[in-house]
Amino acid sequence: MTTKPRPNRAQQQTLRAFLKQYSQSASGLLKLSISLGTFNALLMIASCYLLANAVHQVMFEQANLQAVSPLLWPLAGLILVRALLVALSERVSNLAALKIKNVMRNTLLEKLSKLGPAYSEQKGHGATLNTLHNGVEALHQYYANYIPSVAYSALIPFVILVVIFPTDYKAGLIFLLTAPLIPFFMILVGHKAEQLNQERWQQLAVLGNYFFDRLQGLTQLKLFNATKRELNSISQISDDYRGATMGVLKVAFLSSFALEFLATISVALVAVIIGFRLFFGTLDFATGFVVLLLAPEFYLPLRQMGTHYHAKLEGISAAADMVEIINHSEADEHTGTSPLPLPLKDIKLTALSYHYPETNEGVTDINLTLPNTGLIAFVGESGSGKSTLFDCLLGFHHHANHAISINGQPLSDTALSDWHAQLAWIPQHATLFYRSVADNLRLAKPDACQDELIEAASKAGALEFINALPHGFDTLLGEQGEGLSGGQKQRIALARAFLKDAPVLLLDEPTAHLDSQTEQLINQAICEYAKNHLVLVIAHRLNTVKHADTLYVMQQGSIVESGRYKQLVNDAGLFAKLVSRGEAHA
Ligand SMILES: Nc1ncnc2c1ncn2[C@@H]1O[C@H](COP(=O)(O)OP(=O)(O)OP(=O)(O)O)[C@@H](O)[C@H]1O
Numbered sequence: 001m002t003t004k005p006r007p008n009r010a011q012q013q014t015l016r017a018f019l020k021q022y023s024q025s026a027s028g029l030l031k032l033s034i035s036l037g038t039f040n041a042l043l044m045i046a047s048c049y050l051l052a053n054a055v056h057q058v059m060f061e062q063a064n065l066q067a068v069s070p071l072l073w074p075l076a077g078l079i080l081v082r083a084l085l086v087a088l089s090e091r092v093s094n095l096a097a098l099k100i101k102n103v104m105r106n107t108l109l110e111k112l113s114k115l116g117p118a119y120s121e122q123k124g125h126g127a128t129l130n131t132l133h134n135g136v137e138a139l140h141q142y143y144a145n146y147i148p149s150v151a152y153s154a155l156i157p158f159v160i161l162v163v164i165f166p167t168d169y170k171a172g173l174i175f176l177l178t179a180p181l182i183p184f185f186m187i188l189v190g191h192k193a194e195q196l197n198q199e200r201w202q203q204l205a206v207l208g209n210y211f212f213d214r215l216q217g218l219t220q221l222k223l224f225n226a227t228k229r230e231l232n233s234i235s236q237i238s239d240d241y242r243g244a245t246m247g248v249l250k251v252a253f254l255s256s257f258a259l260e261f262l263a264t265i266s267v268a269l270v271a272v273i274i275g276f277r278l279f280f281g282t283l284d285f286a287t288g289f290v291v292l293l294l295a296p297e298f299y300l301p302l303r304q305m306g307t308h309y310h311a312k313l314e315g316i317s318a319a320a321d322m323v324e325i326i327n328h329s330e331a332d333e334h335t336g337t338s339p340l341p342l343p344l345k346d347i348k349l350t351a352l353s354y355h356y357p358e359t360n361e362g363v364t365d366i367n368l369t370l371p372n373t374g375l376i377a378f379v380g381e382s383g384s385g386k387s388t389l390f391d392c393l394l395g396f397h398h399h400a401n402h403a404i405s406i407n408g409q410p411l412s413d414t415a416l417s418d419w420h421a422q423l424a425w426i427p428q429h430a431t432l433f434y435r436s437v438a439d440n441l442r443l444a445k446p447d448a449c450q451d452e453l454i455e456a457a458s459k460a461g462a463l464e465f466i467n468a469l470p471h472g473f474d475t476l477l478g479e480q481g482e483g484l485s486g487g488q489k490q491r492i493a494l495a496r497a498f499l500k501d502a503p504v505l506l507l508d509e510p511t512a513h514l515d516s517q518t519e520q521l522i523n524q525a526i527c528e529y530a531k532n533h534l535v536l537v538i539a540h541r542l543n544t545v546k547h548a549d550t551l552y553v554m555q556q557g558s559i560v561e562s563g564r565y566k567q568l569v570n571d572a573g574l575f576a577k578l579v580s581r582g583e584a585h586a
Contacts, residue, residue, distance in 0.1 A: 015319050018326070023143060025103040029096035030143070034151040036089035040082050041156040041297075045163055047078040048293040056286040089148070097144035101136050104322065108132055111326055114334055114416075116396040119325075122358075126212030127205040131325065134204065135318035142315030146308040152301040153183075160298045164291060168283065171270060171291040175298050178266040182259055182302040186309055189255045194313050196251055200244035201317035207241050210234060252310045259306035263299040270295040334398045340418035341407045344372050344503045344534075347393075352403035354392050362388045363557045366403075372503065375530035375547060377539040379575065380554030386538045389554070390506055393536070395419055424502040428509050430493030432484070437466055438473040440492060444500035452499060459528075460495035461521040462488070487518065494522065498529065505529060508538040523547065551575065 023030060054071040057063035065072075112120060112128070120128040157179055165172040214230055274291055277283040347370040355362040363385040370376060378386045392400045401412035411419060424444065432440050441453050448456075453473060457463040465488055469475035477483060484492070497505055507526070519541070526535055527547050539545045546565050553561035553568065553575045561573050568575040 011320075012316075014323060014327075015316050018319055018323050019139075019142065019315065022100050022104055022139075023147065026096035026099040026143070029092050029099065030147060033089045033093035033096060034148050034155075036085050036092065037148060037152055038155050038159070040085040040089065041152070041159060041301075043078050043082050043085070044297055045160065045294065047075055047082070048290055048297070050075040050078070052286050052289040052293060055289060060285060090144075093144045093148050094140075097140045097142075100143050101140060104139065105132065105136050108136070108322060108325055111328070115325075115328055116334075116398065118396060119328065124205070124209035124212070126208035126210065127321075128325075129212065130205050130208035131318070131321040134208075135321055138314045138318040141308065141311035146305075146312045146315065149301065149305040149308045153305040156301045157298050160294055164294060168287050168291055170277075171274065171295075174266075174270050174273060175295075178269065179298070179302065181262050181266070182299070182306060185258055185262060186255070186306050189251060189258075193248070193251045193255065193310065194316065196244065196247045197310070197313040197317045198320070200241070200248050201314070201321070203237070203241040203244045205321070207237050210237055248310070255309070256307060259303055263296075263303045266299055267295045334395065334401060334412070334416050336401070336411070336413040337415050338409065338413045340414050340422070341409060342422075344422055345407050346371060347504075347534075348405045348408075349393075350403050350405070352389075352392060352400055354388060354397045354400040356388075361385075361557065363392065363554075366559055368552070368559070370534060370536070372534055373530065373532055374549040375527060375535045375537065377537050377545045377548035377551045378554060379539055379545060379551060379578065381578070384554040385557040386554055387508065388557070390425075390508065390536070390538060393506065394423065394425060422503045423506060424497035424500045424504070425506045426490070426493045426497050426508065430490060430496075432477055432489055432492060434476075434478065436471075436474050436476050437469065437492065440477060441473075441496050441499055444496045448499055453495075456495040456499035457492075459498045459525045460491045461518045461525070462491035462495045466492075487515070491518070491522070494525075498525070502533070504534045504536065506536045509540050553578075 050071045054068045054075065057068050057071070108131070112132075157175070161172055161175060164175060211234070214234065271292060274283065274288045278285065278288045347368075349366050349368040349370075352366040352368075353362070353364045355364075361383075366389060378389065380386055388397075391397055393404065395401060395404075395411055395416050398412075402410050404411040406414065406419065406422075433443070438450075438453055441456065442448055445452070450473070454463060457466050457473075466473060466475075475483075494507075497507075505526075523544060526537070526544075529535055530549075537544060537548070539548070545551055548565065550562060551565060551568055552559050553573070555574060561568055561571065561575050563571070569579055570576075
């Protein structure tokens with residue numbers, strides 16, 4: 001695996017700006033949490049004074065319990081209030097982190113949907129999922145712990161210094177001189193730790209992609225008897241990830257140990273000096289004891305910042321992937337916002353070309369005018385560009401949007417949501433979700449009543465088998481429609497499309513998984529739908545194309561023939577050849 005270079009200064013600034021920008025969405029909660037924590041520190045100082053005075057009175061003024069109870073009761077009260085403040089402050093900072101993560105996830109999802117499916121295909125679904133899930137989760141510790149700890153490490157030692165200096169300036173000086181050692185050491189180990197964190201994060205993305213891919217193709221792997229080989233590769237990648245994680249942990253443990261050591265030495269130094277001064281009588285006991293009590297509290301926020309430092313490094317590594325998504329070339333993003341003039345009259349494709357950057361293949365110079373009703377079929381050999389043309393029509397390849405106009409308005413200027421509202425799309429492998437059959441159908445029309453569901457299912461030839469399911473329309477489907485056959489999944493997807501009743505229906509091989517009786521039924525339903533809607537179909541079966549009002553024959557990314565079935569067969573061109581070969585492609 002090639003490791004990404006460490007972000008340069010400008011990139012690091014961008015990452016910090018990104019993390020700061022999102023903290024704004026919960027800045028009120030973060031400020032509240034920090035204020036509660038700081039107030040807790042003030043109460044801690046007060047309780048140190050109360051305790052020191054109580055001990056002083058008992059030891060040097062022979063005071064009994066009753067005499068010191070005016071000090072002990074408030075001390076007990078302070079301990080209770082402090083415990084409440086700590087719990088409250090942690091709860092508020094966790095709430096802030098949850099809010100920020102929510103905003104972040106929504107922004108990322110919105111951006112990914114703007115970029116279209118091409119982005120996650122290119123980047124890898126596993127890696128994208130890793131960023132959306134683990135990446136956003138990794139920022140929890142950053143916002144809930146690291147950010148408050150940075151504030152405390154500046155505020156609390158400052159407050160303690162302000163209190164200590166008038167009491168005993170010599171102890172104040174010791175605090176002041178030893179305090180910078182901890183942040184200095186953190187910066188020292190920071191560079192190495194940051195690089196290791198980044199490596200670990202990249203390994204996790206590779207592992208995510210690998211698992212996603214292999215899980216999807218598990219059946220094929222089993223059939224090709226390749227599971228063992230793949231398991232070996234997975235264990236190799238997991239080992240790399242384990243190695244990277246151990247590297248990070250090693251640095252984290254070492255730095256924690258060093259930070260604790262520094263803090264302990266500093267406290268010991270203060271204690272020794274106080275001890276000598278008490279011994280020589282240059283300091284009274286109460287003051288010395290207060291300083292001793294405050295010494296660990298002075299270093300505590302700095303130590304805690306050190307402990308949470310790895311949360312910052314992990315957050316920065318995770319944020320790098322998010323920034324990459326959010327800042328992904330604006331040119332790849334659809335920016336049109338104009339409402340679509342309705343009702344739909346025509347769709348025009350003018351010199352539409354789209355080539356995949358990786359292969360330079362795709363579609364070239366497509367000119368078409370599509371009516372608002374009728375059945376239009378696209379045929380052609382595998383790889384001739386049918387799916388790419390459909391993806392362009394769906395608005396997935398934003399670079400091609402200017403070449404598509406709907407009712408005279410370029411798609412590039414149009415709000416994609418408006419266009420998508422006019423479309424229903426059934427790909428070769430339609431997606432069904434881990435929900436009930438009814439909920440899967442209602443994706444297309446959330447307020448559809450039961451009768452509408454039944455009507456759509458019946459049109460798609462799905463009613464009979466849905467009714468035979470254990471709980472009919474309320475049967476919970478597994479992930480990706482688990483528990484249904486390929487043909488049944490396809491029919492549910494078709495019912496969903498019928499339910500949407502969108503003006504344009506796009507289908508890829510609608511009858512591929514069906515028996516001939518169901519195929520006939522569905523073809524009838526599609527022809528019926530095409531009477532007052534536009535149905536665009538990638539057809540591999542003769543039965544579908546025979547009824548088409550117009551057939552477009554594609555070859556190497558271009559449309560080479562068009563017409564009705566009979567006419568094209570008589571023309572004895574490419575279509576006729578495909579028919580004579582008996583291929584479903586024509
Ligand atoms: N994601 C991609 N990245 C790079 N090249 C691609 C990609 N998808 C398709 N292509 C290439 O673009 C060309 C058109 O492919 P497309 O999938 O549109 O053909 P098709 O007619 O739909 O094929 P099929 O009938 O097999 O689905 C092919 O040469 C293919 O190799």
